[in-house]
Amino acid sequence: MQESLSKTGVLAKGDLAESPGVPSEERMKKGPVVYIECMEEIPCNPCEFICPHGAISVGKQIIDLPVLDEEKCDGCGLCIPICPGLAIFLVDKSYSEQEALVAFPYELLPLPEVGMTVYGVDREGKAGCKASVVKVLNPKKFDRTPVIYLAVPKEFALDVRNFKFIEKEE
């Protein structure tokens, strides 16, 4: 396991860059694509089976890390709620001039509302920027793992992995 992960529980960006599930910069600029932060050999493969495009492969050895075929992935995001480790995200750097789209699983109540301004929160739980809620998906087939889509300032696209409500008094 990466030392960053085993000592702190937070994957360092340098380690993440080596993940076979992380798309290239060019691909993220083209449109939505999943960003898989699964870097530990756990016997697990539901992401491979849920993907309708065959874009994720784990293979026969189910402890192998999921490998992303970034050209096959169209960013549908079906793999996000199925991942038991909540380790699959989505990034779209083509979202707008200033903003990128980031999606993550979120299993808490209350859910945010579309249009709300919230804090974008990083892997260490720190609020780094303000973001707006673009979509909140919670269909039955997601099995109670809602997926939140946030528009975040482009430079935070690879940082924001959670959100926090902005308290009224602030």
Add this chain to the structure above:
Amino acid sequence: MRPRPLYGLCDDRRWDAERKDLRHAASRRDESTDTGRAWVLGEKEMIETEFAIVGAGPAGLSAALEAGRAGTKTLMIDENQAPGGQLFKQIHKFFGSKEHWAGTRGIDIGNKLLEETEKAGVNVMLDTVVWGIFDDGKTLAIKHQGSIRRVHAQKVLLATGASENALSFPGWTLPGVLGAGAAQTLVNLHRVLPGTKVLMVGSGNVGLIVAYQLLQAGAKVVAVVEALPEIGGYGVHASKIRRMGVPILVRHTVKEVWGDKKVERATIIQIDDQWRPIPGTERELDVDTICIAVGLHPLAELAWIAGCEFDYIAELGGHVPFHNKNMETTVPGLYVAGDAAGIGEATAAMEEGRLVGVDVAHGLGYLSDQEAESLMGEIRSRIESIRSGPFGEMLRQAKNKLMERRNECKSHFLKQAF
């Protein structure tokens, strides 16, 4: 090698309760027309079955459904009011492969297992405590609906699960200090928060998952402390709570817990690589709950009583009954599976249970050699896939060690005998 049982059932508070009942029963003996011990043991009340299972958790249920499906007359006994063991408080999605219901929540796996077990025609006795085992592991003494009865079976499975390890420190007896599993039961089954500001001690998967579920239930997890230099559980579980703002402090432990009649605050301290506290690194935390998640140990008292041989394997949680690859102990016809056979996790427990179910059905003639072999093959290959990777590998090696040690002991005994 047969280590002497250090405590046996007498250590168990449940046993105290049972003993009171027995005393009560003894004092009422005159009202009964039967005599003495026979009344207490309920000689008349023998329940006959082919296969008896103690514990209706993932291992017990899986064994029941395999054996029941093949036609074995199966009786499953559980002390709780509902079957499912710990599955129904596992509200998170499980890892695994497609065949292992990966991505499905434990609670939903539990419901599916129950449904299948019911279809397999298994008899279930709930709210029933098994408090003794006699007759070479073939007779169980039970307390059912206030009366003492016995169950006689040709094969018996002990799928009794595990118990949480305790950790002692000044203040550890204050109300508010509880096992992480207990906190999980309170939150996920009884919908009661044990407190609002939690310190989690231990970063294995139990500690990390329960911390996450406490956050989901609305508590604040102030910190997770881990005495080892590395986080014990899966990285993804750690990442989940880190991005929710929970610090995980490795090489830290709880030094003391303070409070007047209940937990009000805790002092944590850093430790060096010789496990010595480093003076001056104390930090005081404003908490009202301390959850202890420092491992589990097999609940195998019935196996001790039945005379099973044990070995001490730290990786499996302590004293573990020897078992062969079909999970049979050194007492013929008596099986163990799941955490009682060495601490693992639910997915492996279910597969071990299935192995027992198939072996029992085969042994009783409900499955042909060929049928049993093909079913076993499938189950074993699934176990192989679970026990691969760095986490699974450790368990696989521990299980192998148990079997090797058993063979060593056997040859040692043989040498002594001659």
